[in-house]
Amino acid sequence: MLPLSMKRSAIDLEEMASGLNKRKMIQHAVFKELVKLVDPGVKAWTPTKGKQNVIMFVGLQGSGKTTTCSKLAYYYQRKGWKTCLICADTFRAGAFDQLKQNATKARIPFYGSYTEMDPVIIASEGVEKFKNENFEIIIVDTSGRHKQEDSLFEEMLQVANAIQPDNIVYVMDASIGQACEAQAKAFKDKVDVASVIVTKLDGHAKGGGALSAVAATKSPIIFIGTGEHIDDFEPFKTQPFISKLLGMGDIEGLIDKVNELKLDDNEALIEKLKHGQFTLRDMYEQFQNIMKMGPFSQILGMIPGFGTDFMSKGNEQESMARLKKLMTIMDSMNDQELDSTDGAKVFSKQPGRIQRVARGSGVSTRDVQELLTQYTKFAQMVKKMGGIKGLFKGGDMSKNVSQSQMAKLNQQMAKMMDPRVLHHMGGMAGLQSMMRQFQQGAAGNMKGMMGFNNM
Ligand code: GDP
Ligand code: MG
Numbered sequence: 001m002l003p004l005s006m007k008r009s010a011i012d013l014e015e016m017a018s019g020l021n022k023r024k025m026i027q028h029a030v031f032k033e034l035v036k037l038v039d040p041g042v043k044a045w046t047p048t049k050g051k052q053n054v055i056m057f058v059g060l061q062g063s064g065k066t067t068t069c070s071k072l073a074y075y076y077q078r079k080g081w082k083t084c085l086i087c088a089d090t091f092r093a094g095a096f097d098q099l100k101q102n103a104t105k106a107r108i109p110f111y112g113s114y115t116e117m118d119p120v121i122i123a124s125e126g127v128e129k130f131k132n133e134n135f136e137i138i139i140v141d142t143s144g145r146h147k148q149e150d151s152l153f154e155e156m157l158q159v160a161n162a163i164q165p166d167n168i169v170y171v172m173d174a175s176i177g178q179a180c181e182a183q184a185k186a187f188k189d190k191v192d193v194a195s196v197i198v199t200k201l202d203g204h205a206k207g208g209g210a211l212s213a214v215a216a217t218k219s220p221i222i223f224i225g226t227g228e229h230i231d232d233f234e235p236f237k238t239q240p241f242i243s244k245l246l247g248m249g250d251i252e253g254l255i256d257k258v259n260e261l262k263l264d265d266n267e268a269l270i271e272k273l274k275h276g277q278f279t280l281r282d283m284y285e286q287f288q289n290i291m292k293m294g295p296f297s298q299i300l301g302m303i304p305g306f307g308t309d310f311m312s313k314g315n316e317q318e319s320m321a322r323l324k325k326l327m328t329i330m331d332s333m334n335d336q337e338l339d340s341t342d343g344a345k346v347f348s349k350q351p352g353r354i355q356r357v358a359r360g361s362g363v364s365t366r367d368v369q370e371l372l373t374q375y376t377k378f379a380q381m382v383k384k385m386g387g388i389k390g391l392f393k394g395g396d397m398s399k400n401v402s403q404s405q406m407a408k409l410n411q412q413m414a415k416m417m418d419p420r421v422l423h424h425m426g427g428m429a430g431l432q433s434m435m436r437q438f439q440q441g442a443a444g445n446m447k448g449m450m451g452f453n454n455m
Contacts, residue, residue, distance in 0.1 A: 034242045037211045044220040045167045045194050047081070052131045054138045054163055058156055058187055059171035061144025064199035066095065068171050068225055069141045070102035071233040072197075075223075076137045077108060083137040086126035087112035088119040088159055091143035091152065099141055106230055109135070119143065120158045127163045140165065153190050160191045169195045169222070172213050173205075180209030184216035193217045199225035202232065206245045272341075278382035281338035283375055284330045287323055325363065329371050332360030344376045 047053035055072070057065045069085055077083040085103045087110065089095035096112040103110035111126035123140050130138045142159055145152045160168065170184060170193040187193055196217060198210045201224050210221055221236040272278065330338065337353065340346045347353050347368075354372075358365045 031242055031246060034211070034245065035238055038214050038221060038238055038241065040214050040218045040220050042218065042220065044222050047076070047137055047166070049081070049136065051136065052134070052138060053136060053167070054127055054131075054140065054165045055167045055169060056140045056142065056160060056163065056165035056191075057169050057171055058142055058191060058193065059144060060173070060176075060183060061092065063144065063171045063173045063176075064225055065144060065171045066098050066102070066141050067228065068169075068197055068199055068223075068233075069099070069139045070106060070108070071225065071230055072169075072223065073103070073108045073137065073139050074106045074230045075233055077106070081136045082134065084109040084111070084130045084135045084139070086110065086123060086130070086138065086140045088123040088126070088140050089143035090117050090119050090122065091155075095141075095143065102230065119155060120162045123159045124162045153186070156187075157190050167195055168193045169197055170213065170217055170219065171197050171199060172209065174198050174200045174207040174210065175203065175205035177205075177209045181212035181216050184213040188217040188219075194219050195222045196220065197223045197225065198236075201244075202226040207241065208245055210241075276383035277341040278379040279339050279341055280330060280333060280343040280375055283378065284327060284338065287327050325367070326371055326374075329357060329361045329363055329368055332357045342379070344372045344379070347372055 047055075057069050059065050066087075066089070073083045073085050085099055085108055087096045087099040089099075090113075096114060099112060100110055102108075109130075111122070111129060113122050116122050119142065123142075127138055127140065140159070140163060142156055143152060168191050170187050172180060172184065176183070184193075184196075194217075196210065196213050196219050198207050198213075198221055201207050207224075213219075214221060221241075224234055224236050224241070226232045226234060272282065337343060337346050337357075354365050354368045358368045361368075
């Protein structure tokens, strides 16, 4: 059970009366309470530069300890810390090989043994060696447990006593759910867990169990694992995590991704948008950007109300293929068609063009028609946005648009969104501008998020 005790007082009735609907207010209150739950009230441990920081990993077998050890080592190494790994797991066959492989790939010095069977000896030797060599981040991986097995717990305690870690990290799999509280507590009772890392948040699990782990260990979540690769790893951020938990999408993450793309450099597009113009080529370029953004599901998962349900249907590949198909169709268009500010009209005036493009790209004329319909809808929205006076002035949308204008825009977008992927993707340029609005002020502000959630 989640240690969730929602007080009525958390719901501000006056604010409610001011016009926001009940559902939103309750969501807001739940959100605030959940944020409190992942805050154990103690500051997260951080390593000290120039010192030998020893970090020990504990957790159930398969929770992702070995993977996460490597990720953390890699994280600090990239930040310029002198980092190393020690494998003190003699329980699981192949444990040392696994760590060795990860470490070698990332060029991280490591220590372990194929012959020594006592994890306490390996851990002590490794820590001593690396301390002498002035390593700053010394990470010790230990063996996992399927459940609370006394002998293994004892072993964990002995390792901890021998190496006296500065930080003990409890690694938990996001999907473990209900069982989490008891498990986390069992670990905490034995050794002094001070941090939590939640893994496998790239999957369907939202990580609700993490709340229990925080409560049980009184330790903050410091990082999250979002994939099997060494850089699928992020410092923990409360608001996006809770948003995901509530199925509201990760606005901040989306902003980061979009910013990474440096779409801002795309002056020409912004200039056109200002005038409400949007060509087929612009759409093509937006698709290219989306492809560049990498794992599709990651992006989709960040869009409010669009995350987990969609992904659980497992049609990421389908969406990607769809996008590619649309781009193939546009590849068969000529410059005149691509660059017209009313691309659809060029085609409707001379329907022969549709046949030509269909033939050229190996699709049906209906497919081409559909693409043009999507394009038209999007171009219409751009036109509306361009029509809002001064919307893009000074590059900061939030200062230039009133609440009611924003609401209208939202409505407009909402109308356009259908469950089909293209709409969402096509809406990306608009979304980007809206993101900026969130970034300025409203990021982390629930009212903003909720409004957005209505899309
Ligand atoms: P350990 O037994 O605790 O050391 O767990 P491992 O590090 O061996 O991980 C168990 C499995 O989970 C491996 O297949 C990892 O690739 C996988 N894994 C670990 N972290 C993540 C993650 O954040 N996302 C995903 N998708 N898989 C992960
Ligand atoms: Mg392991």
